[in-house]
Amino acid sequence: MRKYKGARSIKSSSRKRSLGKVKVNYNFLVKKEIKDYLNVYGAKIKDEDPAKYYSMIGRKLPKKYLKEKKVITPVNAYVPPQSKLSPEELDKQLEEEAITRKQKEQALREKQQAEMKEKERVERNRAALAREQRRIFWCNAYEQGNYVSIHSDRYKKKEKKYEYY
Structure with missing residues (x-):
């Protein structure tokens, strides 16, 4: 059986490869469209909405276009009764x-x-x-509290054999 121009053949669909084919670079196309659009309408957008213009060209907004946030202090409308x-x-x-x-x-x-x-x-x-x-x-009333009798030998042994005075 003859090969039909190798793997990239029209007839051989099962062996198709993407060798030599180039993917489309969509980022390049988007950048090109933005560049063309800014060439036509860039000055108008810069005057009307500078934040949008600078975001489209990929730069941060310069200081002269930044608006300072002003703090609005509330007006004290309540008059205390002491001042009256x-x-x-x-x-x-x-x-x-x-x-x-x-x-x-x-x-x-x-x-x-x-x-x-x-x-x-x-x-x-x-x-x-x-x-x-x-x-x-607490104690048991039925038991004897004094286990050793005063008159016993055991109690008398505890007494000292000598006197100090």
Whole structure:
């Protein structure tokens, strides 16, 4: 059987290869279209929308086109009632506020002192209970508490054989 021009033959579809064939470079075509478009409309786009123009040519936006972000501060439309008062009324109101503040502070201080006294009382009671617990313990009433008789020899051996004074 004869070969038909090797592997790239029209008849031999099962052995087709892409040797020698060139892929289309779409990036090149896109860049070419952009370049042609900018040659025609570039100046107009640069005047109307510089950010778009510079993004199309692949450069960052120059400083002269950057807009500074301005911080807008809110206008204080609320006028406090203290500024509407006359100086005498304002002094009187401030004195009343000072008195009420002192009363609140005094009540808070008394409450804290009462809490501290209560804590100290609880702590004293706990310490007293701990002291008493060392001495008080459960025992069996039916057992003899004194295992060694006072009169026994075992008890007398514990006594010292000599006297200091």
